[in-house]
Amino acid sequence: ALASGYHNQPEMTQEKFKxxxxxxxxxxxxxxxxxxxxxxxxxxxxxxxxNQVKVNGYRIDPGEIEYQLTRYAPIERxxxxxxxxxxxxxxxxxxxxxxxxxxxxxxxxxxxxxxVYMIPSYFIFLKQYPxxxxxxxxxxxxxxxxxxxxxxxxxxxxxxxxxxxSNLVSxxxxxxxxHPIGIFDNFFEIGGHSxxxxxxxxxxxxxxxxxxxxxxxxxxxxxxxxxxxxxxTQYNYQEPISAIPPQKSYPM
Numbered sequence: 001a002l003a004s005g006y007h008n009q010p011e012m013t014q015e016k017f018k019x020x021x022x023x024x025x026x027x028x029x030x031x032x033x034x035x036x037x038x039x040x041x042x043x044x045x046x047x048x049x050x051n052q053v054k055v056n057g058y059r060i061d062p063g064e065i066e067y068q069l070t071r072y073a074p075i076e077r078x079x080x081x082x083x084x085x086x087x088x089x090x091x092x093x094x095x096x097x098x099x100x101x102x103x104x105x106x107x108x109x110x111x112x113x114x115x116v117y118m119i120p121s122y123f124i125f126l127k128q129y130p131x132x133x134x135x136x137x138x139x140x141x142x143x144x145x146x147x148x149x150x151x152x153x154x155x156x157x158x159x160x161x162x163x164x165x166s167n168l169v170s171x172x173x174x175x176x177x178x179h180p181i182g183i184f185d186n187f188f189e190i191g192g193h194s195x196x197x198x199x200x201x202x203x204x205x206x207x208x209x210x211x212x213x214x215x216x217x218x219x220x221x222x223x224x225x226x227x228x229x230x231x232x233t234q235y236n237y238q239e240p241i242s243a244i245p246p247q248k249s250y251p252m
Contacts, residue, residue: 053082055089057195058117065093065120068113072106074099079129080120083143090193092122094129094142101125107188107218116214117194157182158224164208165227171203172223183223192221 004027005013020026034046052061062080069078077096082089095101103123110119130141157180160166165183173179176191187197197217204212210230220226 053089053091055082055091055117055193060091060118062091065091065110065114065118068110069093069095069106072109074101077129079137079142081139081142083122085121085191088191088193090122091118091120092124092143093120094124094126094145096127096129097125098127103186104219104221107221108215111215111218115194116197119194119218121188121193158184160223162227164231165223167208168204168223168227171200171207175199175203181223183227185222187217187221 005017016030017027018030020028032052035043036046038044051063052059054060062082065080066078069075069080074097075095079094081092081094083092084090106123107119124142124145126145130138130145132138159180160169160183169181169183172181172187175196178190181190187200192200197214200217201212201214204210208230212226212230216226216229220229
């Protein structure tokens with residue numbers, strides 16, 4: 001189930017599709033995977049020859065994301081790396097800039113050019129990339145920066161203030177398998193990613209009779225923001241939004 005070439009891209013077709021040594025009328029596709037033959041008929045998979053990574057079942061080239069990030073003027077340079085969060089691979093973007101940027105604005109911008117599964121879950125902003133003593137990019141230190149930023153997230157829990165927020169929290173907690181989730185916790189910074197986001201949208205529509213768009217999450221990735229958006233727009237939310245007695249906030 002493979003195409004015979006790239007549409008209107010003869011140079012790429014020539015690079016990736018090679019005549020088969022078994023049948024010259026057929027073609028072999030150069031996948032970019034690296035392997036070695038360990039025994040006749042047995043090939044051991046070694047990794048990738050390029051920078052592609054597999055995230056949530058999708059093959060992704062981080063360079064495409066980095067290109068879109070650097071189109072945003074305040075970002076001088078961008079590096080996107082796969083990181084492990086709760087035994088799942090997610091994307092983290094490390095952006096070199098001396099400006100104060102809004103993550104929601106960047107996510108919304110990326111959503112115009114990239115599918116949702118290519119939008120990073122984490123964004124780290126720094127004025128200068130860490131370097132090794134030999135002057136090379138220190139990827140290990142970059143990943144540690146993500147862990148540091150993660151530890152600062154959800155430092156204070158704020159409970160839902162009304163029925164709508166309470167219902168949204170319940171949905172998020174079930175899908176993310178995380179408890180408790182506060183109304184100001186960022187969906188993407190507490191383990192959320194594209195596949196889980198699709199499940200949230202489906203569950204919100206089923207349980208609350210509300211049609212939330214994926215793009216809405218990039219604008220308001222918190223319970224408080226999403227609840228405000230739902231209550232102030234044309235969404236058909238039937239349940240009355242009555243106040244719930246305030247609950248005490250406590251540090252996590």
